[in-house]
Amino acid sequence: MEEYEVDLRDYVRILWKEKWIVIVTFLVAVGTALAISYSLPKQYRTETALLILPPLAREVGGEVTGTVYSPETYKSLALASDLLQEVAAKVYPEGDRPSALELKDRIKVEIEQTTAKEFPGRFPLYLRVSFTGTDPERLQQLAQGWTEGFTARNAQLFMSRAAQSYEYIKENFDEVEEELLAKEEEKRVYQKENPLEILQAEVAVLEADYKTYLDQLEEKRRELASKEATLAALTEALAQEPQYLTLMRTVSNEALWNFLAQRATPQELSSLPSLALQDQELNFVYLDLRSQLASTQVAVKTLREEIGYLESALSTTLAELKEKQARLVEVQAELERLDREISVLKSSYTSLAGKLQEARIAKAETAEPIRVVEAPVVPERPIGPSKKMNVAVAGVLGLFLGILLAFFSHWLREGSQPPHDQGADQPAQAPGGKEEPNP
Secondary structure (H helix, E strand, O other), X not given: OOOOOOOHHHHHHHHHHOHHHHXXXXXXXXXXXXXXXXXXXXXXXXXXXXXXXXXXXXXXXXXXXXXXOOHHHHHHHHOOHHHHHHHHHHHOXXXXXXXXXXXXXXXXEEEEEOOOOOOOXXXXXXXXXXXXXXXXXXXXXXXXXXXXXHHHHXXXXXXXXXXHOHHHHHHHHHHHHHHHHHHHHHHHHHHHHOOHHHHHHXXXXXXXXXXXXXXXXXXXXXXXXXXXXXXXXXXXXXXXXXXXXXXXXXXXXXXXXXXXXXXXXXXXXXXXXXXXXXXXXXXXXXXXXHHHHHHHHHHHHHHHHHHHHHHHHHXXXXXXXXXHHHHHHHHHHHHHHHHHHHHHHHHHHHHHHHHHHHHHHHHHHOOOOEEEEEOOOOOOOOOEOOHHHHHHHHXXXXXXXXXXXXXXXXXXXXXXXXXXXXXXXXXXXXXXXXXXXXX
């Protein structure tokens, strides 16, 4: 049996014969594409673009003070689930909101890197993010919310270390300032309740009184000792001195003549030679000594009373002085403690004030690391579905499918036999145009 070769004209004849299958399949595919295209909701797209600036260097070619991340890191930050959930909650407050995974399918992130040759690795990044959806207004709100959220959440990552530490230093500075004011107020109240100058003055007065009492006591004791010695001497002298003095005297001439004139008896006259007259009178020395003794006794008693008073006053003054001195030492120790704490807080306050000023200057000098170069707008024209593209693709696919169905239909009807011409008496034409006689 001879092998049969198929000519291209045979395929054309088959397709022409089965042309209605091809045409119907093509029309069905195109019609289906048109129906689906018109039934699908319109798709819109809005875009926003951010410029992420590189961290500043201390000098040209110097150390970079910020942090440089890879483009993939920025893409991961842009599609962070918590960020998308936050944006969805803000745009869809009623509760029926898309999930983070659904938003990721509707977001496309593109990163363009512009690298300077002289500073490799220190580059700005152009971050373009597109949002697709069916609601143009909500789409713009999503893009706007994402822009604000991404900028607010990640701007701190791209600042210099000095600028990043501003909030931390500011918080510590406020705490130290509050503690310093509290300590100064505590010291002021303590000084008001325990005035140091008054305590010092009271201690000084008590010390002066104590010294005065002590000097007076010593003087009175010396005076008492002297008076007691005088009293003992006067007592001894008074004991030796008689109170009255006895005076021996003779009869005076006048008394004698008066006696003789009275015609005395011989016996009386014989007793005249032994006649003695005695007189007693107070001893003025005794009286003087007694007076001195009495005055000395009064002086000794007075001195003893004064000494007792001075000793009592001295004891009271000493006890009060010790109490005031202890209180003064306590107040001074407390004030010294407060002064030390205030000094430490002032030192910390001064140090933090300098660092805060440096951080504030660094933050002011540092440009905003993320800048919005293209804000999202409400899309006016839909981007899909593309009817022309869908019809074209469906037409091509329908055409190919129709051709396949045409060949399949022909094969089902005539099997695997080679095709023949319609006239049985006409010779079969072999490939190449040569006629062969029928058997």
